[in-house]
Amino acid sequence: MTMTAFRISNDTIDPAALARALVHARTGACATFEGWVRDHNDGRAVQRLDYQAYAPLAQSEGERIIDEAREKFAIIEAFCVHRAGALAIGDLAVWVGVSAAHRGAAFDACRYIIDEVKKRVPIWKNEHYADGESGWLHPDNTPVASERK
Template sequence: MVTLTSEPIDVSTALNYLQSDQAGAIDLFLGVVRDNTQERPVDRLEYEAYDRMAISEMQKIADEAQRQWPILRYAIIHRKGTLQIGEMAVLIGVATAHRADAFDACRYIIDTIKKTVPIWKKEVFTSGEEWVNAHP
């Protein structure tokens, strides 16, 4: 499961998808919009993506994770559009037989997405706005 969406992320649906009789571990990372960055109050975030390329790149990351760890199932869901404080921006889920693999694969997936996938985040403050995580 690899997707971009403008709709709220449904954790229950992702968790149900990840469950497997062979899985002894399911690791979920939930990235949530917080109310500040570097001690500046944040009003909201705005995400933009080059959809087709972003999905393709996220799939490549998932494929590489499967080469490195014995992943049974994975879910990568990223929001786009305007998100308010407290809303979920990204869900990464990994199901494996053992917890260490689930933790390591989940961390690899989110860290690599933040470095390489064409999804851009604008932080909107009371006193202005700033694009962050813009990839070269």
């Protein structure tokens, strides 16, 4: 399977297919992270959310993060997929997978990738709350704007 190391997707993420792309003869460890849509944030009930991304910049910054992980850690392969569009509670919003010869590098690189994606990639989340309000959050979860419906 040939794919870019980072991508924004409007389609459902298939973690099993992505994990298969991490397998190599040199692989001794695999670490994955799945981020799901939860029903609450900061004490508020969340009903659903929408992700929007500036795709060209998100793609280039995401690729840069994967490249940095390759330089910093002894990894064999790494991928990250982040959803865009409308998501329901329980949907898979982001997936990161890393393979390495040893578990330490796989764990460390996986955490590095998700942490940096949340900090640096231009993806905004609009949470729709049970009380009828909605609020835009930057990837680092800082509020951008709030509106009442």
